[in-house]
Amino acid sequence: MIELHKDQLIVRFPDVHADAELRIDFQRTLRIPDDDREYPLPAGLGRFPLRHVDDFAERVPARWLEHGGVLLPMYQSEALWINFDGGYPCAVKIAAGKINAVTGDAYRPGLHRGPQDYAVTPGQPWLDGFCVEKGIIRQFVAMPLGAGYSAEEQITGAAEHGGLQLHVYPIKRQHYRPPIEGASVTGAPLGRALFAKSFDMGLAPGGRMRQEIYRDHRPLDVWDLDHGHRCFVHLANSLVWRAITGEEPPSTPLTARDYARAHIPWFEYYAEGETAVDGAGVLQRLKSVVAMGKAKGDVPLPENESLTPQTVIDLRRGLVKGQVREGRF
Amino acid sequence: MTTGFGDYVRTRREALRAHDDRYSLRQVAQRIGVEPSFLSKVERDETPPPSEAKIVALAEELGEDADVLLALAGKVSSDLQAAIRKRPELFATLIRELKDLPDRAVLRLVRDVRDGKW
Numbered sequence: 001m002i003e004l005h006k007d008q009l010i011v012r013f014p015d016v017h018a019d020a021e022l023r024i025d026f027q028r029t030l031r032i033p034d035d036d037r038e039y040p041l042p043a044g045l046g047r048f049p050l051r052h053v054d055d056f057a058e059r060v061p062a063r064w065l066e067h068g069g070v071l072l073p074m075y076q077s078e079a080l081w082i083n084f085d086g087g088y089p090c091a092v093k094i095a096a097g098k099i100n101a102v103t104g105d106a107y108r109p110g111l112h113r114g115p116q117d118y119a120v121t122p123g124q125p126w127l128d129g130f131c132v133e134k135g136i137i138r139q140f141v142a143m144p145l146g147a148g149y150s151a152e153e154q155i156t157g158a159a160e161h162g163g164l165q166l167h168v169y170p171i172k173r174q175h176y177r178p179p180i181e182g183a184s185v186t187g188a189p190l191g192r193a194l195f196a197k198s199f200d201m202g203l204a205p206g207g208r209m210r211q212e213i214y215r216d217h218r219p220l221d222v223w224d225l226d227h228g229h230r231c232f233v234h235l236a237n238s239l240v241w242r243a244i245t246g247e248e249p250p251s252t253p254l255t256a257r258d259y260a261r262a263h264i265p266w267f268e269y270y271a272e273g274e275t276a277v278d279g280a281g282v283l284q285r286l287k288s289v290v291a292m293g294k295a296k297g298d299v300p301l302p303e304n305e306s307l308t309p310q311t312v313i314d315l316r317r318g319l320v321k322g323q324v325r326e327g328r329f
Numbered sequence: 330m331t332t333g334f335g336d337y338v339r340t341r342r343e344a345l346r347a348h349d350d351r352y353s354l355r356q357v358a359q360r361i362g363v364e365p366s367f368l369s370k371v372e373r374d375e376t377p378p379p380s381e382a383k384i385v386a387l388a389e390e391l392g393e394d395a396d397v398l399l400a401l402a403g404k405v406s407s408d409l410q411a412a413i414r415k416r417p418e419l420f421a422t423l424i425r426e427l428k429d430l431p432d433r434a435v436l437r438l439v440r441d442v443r444d445g446k447w
Contacts, residue, residue: 098447
């Protein structure tokens with residue numbers, strides 16, 4: 001079952017193990033410059049609100065109801081990262097517009113290797129974008145579905161699904177080893193509209209960021225494919241969020257200038273003993289939002305000037321229990 | 330059941346203060362909008378716990394669950410009270426029926442995020 005609690009998805013597998021739980025939330029963050037330079041990880045600036053689509057059945061598109069799941073408000077060109085928190089090993093498939101964010105393949109259930117098409121928690125505390133090269137991702141950036149920027153549209157030629165799709169599989173009970181106290185990082189949580197014709201947002205590849213997707217060292221058959229749970233996260237344009245929910249959308253995202261002025265740090269994450277999966281060629285060949293904008297004669301990203309991160313904090317897996325990536329501002 | 334509220338708050342605040350001076354009595358009191366002397370009395374259980382709003386602010390400050398702190402203070406949050414007052418028979422029955430069930434069984438009753446056809 002998946003519960004929605006305080007803007008967090010709590011995925012539980014009580015039939016597998018009492019500890020079998022993974023908490024997932026979506027963090028607002030700085031959209032890093034899309035300038036082909038490589039940036040460290042920007043901070044989390046709070047959770048995006050999440051609501052059940054069923055609660056707004058009269059006001060959301062029929063296909064959202066068909067998909068089920070939750071909805072989340074995003075401004076055009078706003079970025080997000082996905083935060084995983086839980087000690088019970090889980091394999092997580094992440095797709096944007098039903099394009100696998102790790103391999104660039106079309107979404108399919110189950111778990112696969114060659115190439116590995118999922119991330120493993122704990123160990124993978126966050127995912128900030130599409131895995132384009134080994135150790136490099138392109139940031140998830142919201143663009144209106146139908147405008148041609150999303151990974152889905154670039155790969156399939158169609159603006160059909162949009163949103164984010166998550167599918168979580170727990171490790172089989174017999175392969176679970178309760179964590180040693182103090183030895184693990186929990187992965188605790190350590191952001192204007194130009195043209196808003198579209199109701200739906202899709203995730204497009206933005207700026208380049210250093211982040212590894214870790215290789216799964218376990219045999220594939222340790223994962224309990226009989227107990228997967230999945231959730232469709234619909235990305236509602238912030239400007240229609242109010243019309244759907246009656247709630248104010250979150251404030252407009254921070255600009256790079258605001259971020260620097262507030263002295264918000266950047267992060268580098270190191271997990272010793274882990275190896276990264278290779279990037280996917282199909283994802284590497286995607287045009288970034290700025291490159292696609294140039295090809296279309298658009299200027300899709302306001303305030304895209306390069307910047308030099310000032311304070312960069314190194315986070316090493318295993319140093320401090322409950323080490324946070326999100327600071328106090 | 331107010332016993333233990335102050336003690337719990339003090340223990341939690343001091344644990345945080347061991348790593349961060351911003352969790353001094355004075356600074357926490359200032360951030361939640363009460364006098365340090367008042368928070369000190371609350372922590373020593375010399376005065377009843379503060380208002381719901383202050384307890385919620387304190388929970389947020391200390392990284393604690395607001396419902397847990399409210400329960401320690403012998404209170405129930407106003408949104409839960411409103412939900413019960415709206416459908417008193419239903420919720421009274423529900424709570425009585427569920428009170429002795431193990432968490433695992435209760436979790437099955439929590440609203441599930443519905444999965445549809447992708």
